[in-house]
Amino acid sequence: MVIQQKIKKSNLQDLIKQAEQSIQQSHNLSALESVRIAFLGKNGYINQQIVLMRNLNSIQKAEIGNIINNVKKTIKKLLYIRKNILESILIQERLLKEKIDISLPGRKKTKGRLHPLTLTNIKIKNFFEKLNFTIVEGPEIEDDYHNFSALNIPVHHPSRTEQDTFWLDDTRLLRTQTSGIQIRVMKSQKPPIRIITYGRVYRKDYDKTHTPMFHQIEGLMIDNYSKFTDLKGILYDFLNYFFTKNIKIRFRPSYFPFTEPSAEIDITREKDHWLEILGCGMVHPSILQNMNIDSEKFSGFAFGMGVERLTMLNYNVTDLRTFFKNDIRFLQQFK
Numbered sequence: 615m616v617i618q619q620k621i622k623k624s625n626l627q628d629l630i631k632q633a634e635q636s637i638q639q640s641h642n643l644s645a646l647e648s649v650r651i652a653f654l655g656k657n658g659y660i661n662q663q664i665v666l667m668r669n670l671n672s673i674q675k676a677e678i679g680n681i682i683n684n685v686k687k688t689i690k691k692l693l694y695i696r697k698n699i700l701e702s703i704l705i706q707e708r709l710l711k712e713k714i715d716i717s718l719p720g721r722k723k724t725k726g727r728l729h730p731l732t733l734t735n736i737k738i739k740n741f742f743e744k745l746n747f748t749i750v751e752g753p754e755i756e757d758d759y760h761n762f763s764a765l766n767i768p769v770h771h772p773s774r775t776e777q778d779t780f781w782l783d784d785t786r787l788l789r790t791q792t793s794g795i796q797i798r799v800m801k802s803q804k805p806p807i808r809i810i811t812y813g814r815v816y817r818k819d820y821d822k823t824h825t826p827m828f829h830q831i832e833g834l835m836i837d838n839y840s841k842f843t844d845l846k847g848i849l850y851d852f853l854n855y856f857f858t859k860n861i862k863i864r865f866r867p868s869y870f871p872f873t874e875p876s877a878e879i880d881i882t883r884e885k886d887h888w889l890e891i892l893g894c895g896m897v898h899p900s901i902l903q904n905m906n907i908d909s910e911k912f913s914g915f916a917f918g919m920g921v922e923r924l925t926m927l928n929y930n931v932t933d934l935r936t937f938f939k940n941d942i943r944f945l946q947q948f949k
């Protein structure tokens with residue numbers, strides 16, 4: 615637009631037409647704002663006309679001033695209408711973009727389940743708690759004394775070797791059995807003692823029925839009346855409680871340096887395929903004496919069982935390693 619030196623009425627009317635055109639061509643709010651500034655801004659076309667008014671006499675000033683005011687009003691109105699249209703277009707676009715399809719199916723909440731080994735653990739604890747066994751815990755990093763020596767396991771016993779045991783240094787190791795807890799308990803408690811413990815143990819083994827880490831439940835009972843038949847009775851009761859389906863139990867003599875006599879229990883569901891699930895026996899009198907428990911007055915029994923093995927048999931799992939693969943399809947089957 616050419617800046618005129620003189621005000622002409624026709625030019626003022628033209629301003630409305632030009633504004634109308636520019637406003638119609640504004641397709642968004644910022645373009646519209648530029649049009650507003652060009653016409654109504656401090657240095658806009660309207661103000662340029664007002665500046666030119668200073669050369670007019672007072673009658674002309676009144677007449678032209680009136681016209682300019684009307685032009686200004688009209689342009690303002692046009693801007694206002696266009697602004698409303700552009701804003702409602704914007705809202706429509708946004709509504710379309712943010713539209714929610716309420717007919718879509720919702721996201722399902724998936725329910726977590728307890729790990730099969732946890733289920734076994736709970737079931738075992740429930741049984742022994744009813745018989746007044748207290749649950750105790752022990753360290754996973756053990757020392758040579760609690761894991762081996764105090765349990766009568768001689769210095770050159772093969773289970774101590776690098777091949778079987780995860781040694782951390784000369785004296786510390788990842789416990790290979792929970793039996794060390796028996797020692798800790800006999801040192802800190804006086805008979806009668808009735809405890810069970812649950813925890814991880816570690817051995818260098820890996821096949822269908824072994825993993826380098828597995829769980830054991832250990833029990834210890836010492837008082838002045840417990841006999842080998844009590845041990846057998848408790849374990850038979852336990853196994854009949856634990857396995858709801860038909861199983862066969864085999865109680866056979868065995869050897870553990872910390873029990874005398876010692877036995878092992880195997881279990882089968884099919885013919886001829888026995889799986890060893892626990893070791894047990896009467897606490898060796900020499901261990902009682904070492905712990906300052908009078909072996910003439912007190913006797914007791916102990917047992918340790920493999921939690922994975924029990925779970926395998928209970929749920930018919932054929933490969934123990936699947937418990938630690940964290941395959942959700944496998945884990946979902948257990949209730």
Ligand code: DAH
Nearest residue numbers: 791793893894895916917918
């Ligand atoms: N600690 C033995 C093992 O890991 C199992 C065991 C045997 C535990 C006899 C006992 C026991 O408490 O008396 O094979």
